[in-house]
Amino acid sequence: MKRKPLLLSALTFCLGMSTIMCSKSYNNTGNPPPTGGTVVTVTISGMTFSPSTVTVKTGTTVVWKNNDVSVHTATSDDGSTFNTGNIAIGYSGNVMMSKAGTYPYHCTLHSNMTGVVEVTP
Numbered sequence: 001m002k003r004k005p006l007l008l009s010a011l012t013f014c015l016g017m018s019t020i021m022c023s024k025s026y027n028n029t030g031n032p033p034p035t036g037g038t039v040v041t042v043t044i045s046g047m048t049f050s051p052s053t054v055t056v057k058t059g060t061t062v063v064w065k066n067n068d069v070s071v072h073t074a075t076s077d078d079g080s081t082f083n084t085g086n087i088a089i090g091y092s093g094n095v096m097m098s099k100a101g102t103y104p105y106h107c108t109l110h111s112n113m114t115g116v117v118e119v120t121p
Contacts, residue, residue, distance in 0.1 A: 037061060037096075042115065044068050044087070049107075049115035056097055057120055063094040072113065077104045 038060040043050045045067040056062060064074040066087040074093060075083040081103055084093025097103075097119045107113035 039063055039094075041065055042074070044072050044074075044107075044113075047110060047113055049074070049113060052114070053116040053118065055118040055120065058098060058100055059096065060119070061094050061096045062117055063092050065092045066090065071109060072107045073109060074105050074115070075108050077106060083108075 038057065039062075040054050040056050040060055041063045042054060043065050047068065049064070054062065062074075064072075064084055064087060066072055066089055069089065071086050071088055073084055073086055074095070082095040082097075082105070084095065086109075087093040097117060100119050100121045103117045103119065105115050105117065
């Protein structure tokens with residue numbers, strides 16, 4: 001009789017973990033998923049950012065979707081304006097662009113991967 005509560009607890013735990021894992025599948029950086037507003041997606045594939053240059057308005061969220069075969073980052077060249085952290089294969093990282101300017105960026109793990117985000121008022 002004591003096995004049923006244990007089995008039920010284990011099943012509840014597994015279901016809870018799968019819900020947590022699914023809710024995180026959009027992003028592995030801890031940023032909330034974009035809701036509302038404008039979203040622009042940059043695809044990571046073949047060791048490149050595509051498109052390599054995006055022009056967005058202030059308040060736009062840029063999402064980097066990793067469709068490649070290794071982990072990548074999208075990190076502003078100054079190292080402080082934005083940094084998605086490691087984006088695992090099949091996951092995304094996002095940054096809301098809050099200030100106008102031109103922001104060259106790169107993958108910290110693969111220095112030959114570069115891009116630019118141009119933010120207009």
